Amino acid sequence: MTITERGTHEQLRTTPRYHTVGIGAGPSNLSLAALYKNVTSDRLALFDSRPGTGWHTPLLYPGVRMQTGWMKDLVSLVDPRHELTFLNYLVTSGRLYALINSQFDSLPRIEYERYLTWATERLGVVNFGSQVDSISITDDGFEISVDGVPAAVSEHLVLGLGTRAVRPAYLGGLPAERAFIADDLGQRLATMDRSAPTAVVGGGQTGLESVLRLLGAGFTDLRWIGRNQWFRSIDDSPMANELYRPSHIEYLQGLNRDTRRQMIDDSRYSGDAITPGGLRALYQANYDGFLSLGQFPVTLLPGRDVRTSDLLSDGNIRLCCSTTALPEEHVVRQLIVAAGREHVAAPFDDDLRERIETDDDGQILVESDYSVRWKGMNGHKIFTFNASRYSHGLTNAGLTQLPVRAAIVLNSMFEREIYPISDDVCAVHW
Ligand SMILES: Cc1cc2nc3c(=O)[nH]c(=O)nc-3n(C[C@H](O)[C@H](O)[C@H](O)COP(=O)(O)OP(=O)(O)OC[C@H]3O[C@@H](n4cnc5c(N)ncnc54)[C@H](O)[C@@H]3O)c2cc1C
Known part of the structure; x- marks a missing residue:
């Protein structure tokens, strides 16, 4: 690409220069x-x-809880x-005692979002409303464009692009106001028919939270459909948590790819x-509903994989599911889909x-230091979070190892051990 195609000489001369640019200002890059x-x-x-601070804001409402500790x-x-x-x-916002005495088993997600907002404001490095639409390599480093205009030139690049909700093909062709993804539930709820x-x-956390939200809003005939044999809760045992330590991630790095993947x-x-708390809340609300309605407001339908849908002549929606036995059909008026999330690709x-x-x-091949392998690096590095499930394991995406991942990136970027990562006090020998 020539300089004239990328922007004028003047634009490039005045483009702000940085040592590091991060795309995405979610928890990873914060x-x-x-x-x-x-x-x-x-x-x-x-x-x-x-447009501004937030954290999965469409899925945030009173009562939703964190899956990780403070x-x-x-x-x-x-x-x-x-x-x-x-x-x-907590201390600087004056809410320490109020929060302690509320004795939460898991923090409200809204509180974590407030914390991220507080941290973002103190950092003062985020350019909001800036959709990066192109990243290219020049002699000076990476050129980052927003709305087709060069916005930054940087020595190094850190991708923290996160995930977006999957929209299964069976949603297409259905009326958008009655069939939508869970992210849209908040804005659609007021006009939905509760009976x-x-x-x-x-059958994941977002599916459960959608059911709880509808139950709380007075819906009386909910069908919760999931692919797995049962709605599984997280294994939060001490041993399962050993998988979320630096020592285990290091162990994974030493395995061959197929074994690691398995x-x-x-x-x-x-x-x-x-x-587990979320599932208990659902069971208790469903039992309360049974006591007042004489029937369970939520029917749990695990082991069903929705394959196709169609709109019937009376306006109802038919879902066709495969099961371990015979295929099944479920006819509903409204449909909310929480079919998981997919990685957002970098706009290279x-x-x-x-x-x-x-x-x-x-x-993308991601090294143990979260750097991306690419030809012609010439001293400029690209790091990526949330894109290396099969090299770093489950910690690649969650919040459990955020600063450890960031520290590994900084140690590599500055080629010295700024932050020692030690995790030697461990009873498990993998
Ligand atoms: C509802 C929900 C709750 C979760 N709760 C937990 C939990 O309790 N504990 C846990 O460990 N994990 C949790 N996770 C999983 C994971 O930890 C979070 O998704 C976390 O936010 C990931 O952080 P991130 O910074 O990598 O990505 P994100 O938080 O998704 O941030 C990515 C950012 O990149 C921006 N972006 C993407 N592309 C571009 C572009 N081209 N230009 C500019 N900006 C761009 C997006 O706008 C977004 O703000 C949860 C996930 C969801 C969906």
Whole structure:
């Protein structure tokens, strides 16, 4: 690509230059920015398409809880004296005692979002409303464009692009106001029919939270459909939590790819499942509903995989499911889908995309330091979070190892051990 195609000489001359640019300002890159600020005076900027602060905001409402404990904040695991600890947020916002005495088993997600907002404001490095639409490599480093205009040139790049909700093909062709993904439930709820049969498809945490939200809003005929044999809760046992430690991630790195993949698939339900408290809340609300209505407002339908749907002549929606026995049909008026999330791809331009090395499945090859393998690196590094499930395991996506991941990236970026990562006091020998 020529300079005239990318922008004028003047534009390039005046484009702000940074040592590091992060795309996405979710917890992954906020953790990176927080640790970065304490180790260097070099410039860093984050770009995020969101109009302002937030954290999975469409799925946030009173009552939803975290799946991770409060010590798993942006910084504590590697730098507990950092000013952006969750504890410092509680103290400086005056809510420490109120929160302690509320005796939450798991924190409200809204509180975690408030904490992220507090940290974001103190960091002061996020450019909101900035959808990065192109990343290219120039002699000076990476050129990042927002709305087709160069917005930054940077030595290094850190991708924290997160995930987006999957929209299964069977949603297409159905009326959007009655059949939609869970992210849209908040805005559609007011106009929905509370007595009409309503299906929630998806046996994970978001599916459960959608059912709870509908129950709380007075819905009386809910069908909760999930693919697995039963609605599984997270294994939060001490042993399962050993999988979320640096020592286990290091162990995974030493395995061959196939073995590692198998082990990561086997350990899936230590993280990709429902919080036990959430399932209990559903069972209790359903029993309360049974006492007042004389029937359960929620019917649980595990072991059903929705394959297709069609709109019947009376306006109802027919869902066709495969099961372990005979196929089944379920006819409902309204449909909410929580079918999981997919990784957001980086907007590399064609030249850079061709240089990125991928595995046989077309997945980007991510090294143990979260760097991406690409041809012609020339000292410029690309790191990526949330995109290396089969090299780093389940911690690749969650909040459990945020600062550890960020510390590993910074150690690699600055080629010295700024943050020692030690996890030797461990009774398990993998
Ligand atoms: C509802 C929900 C609850 C969760 N709760 C927990 C929990 O309790 N514990 C846990 O461990 N994990 C949880 N997770 C999983 C995971 O930890 C979170 O998804 C976490 O937010 C991931 O952080 P991230 O920074 O990698 O990505 P995200 O938080 O998804 O942030 C990515 C950001 O990148 C931006 N972006 C993407 N593409 C571009 C672009 N081209 N230009 C500019 N900006 C872009 C997006 O706007 C977004 O803000 C939860 C996930 C969901 C969906």
